[in-house]
Amino acid sequence: MELTLTLEKMPAWLNDEGQATYILKADQDFIQLQRLLGQQITIEFVNEKYCANCGNRFEQLYRMGFCQNCFFTSPQAGESIIRPELSRAHEGIEDRDLEFEKSYQLQPHLVYLANSGDIKVGVTRMGQRPTRWIDQGASEAIVFAETENRYQAGQIEVAMKSHLGDKTPWQRMLKNEIPEINLLEEKQNLKSKLEGDLAQFYSSDDQLWKIDYPVLEYPTKVKSINLDKEPQIEAVLKGIRGQYLIFEGGRVLNVRANTGYRVKLSFA
Ligand SMILES: [Zn+2]
Structure with a gap:
């Protein structure tokens, strides 16, 4: 065929x-x-x-x-897509197309912890669970925080990046060299790093997602x-x-x- x-x-x-x-x-x-x-x-x-x-x-x-033109002009490749903390739609500020940015950014987001060869922190839209984790080849994932919009999730991710990485070690992931990490314990330890206004977004959802691959x-x-x-x-x-x-x-x-x-x- x-x-x-x-x-x-x-x-x-x-x-x-x-x-x-x-x-x-x-x-x-x-x-x-x-x-x-x-x-x-x-x-x-x-x-x-x-x-x-x-x-x-x-x-x-x-x-x-x-293409180069689309990368530099399309809202689908705007700054906040890769760096959620640069989201500005909640302030009514346009990057490339405010209507698109509002519909994309002003919806519930998750900050998660995942193990795909090492522990990492990431941001995704609520509806992307668990697809996002599968895309990264994660063995396990847990929700860390639930926010109203992308900006808040980006703020939390930035705060967590000083304690955790944000990259997937793809070679380790593909060799299935996954260290034992207790994500719930990590989540509870990181709770105290959520300061000020961000503390309210800590998630009470402690479900540990386990993903197996074909x-x-x-x-x-x-x-x-x-x-x-x-x-x-x-x-x-x-x-x-x-x-x-x-x-x-x-x-x-x-x-x-x-x-x-x-x-x-x-x-x-
Ligand atoms: Zn194009």
């Missing part, structure tokens, strides 16, 4: 057994990735790239799958595939974690990082 698709973030959710489930959206169809585990698949980059925002074709995309065998070494240099991958799919496809021999493809790349996917 052969499908053509433009790569983008793989939609993911948690099934009843607590395992992440992924699909790849192709032009005419979608494929449940779990069913390709253990199979030889071929991904061929056809040397076309399309901006995820304007849809036009470019020789090079700039960042986040956007991986047949974790690699001991990982090597990232660069589609510009190596446009064809033909290998057995060993697993899916975070936004990565894991192939035999520890070669990994970050699907989300290749947003906008046009590929042909074939399998038996």
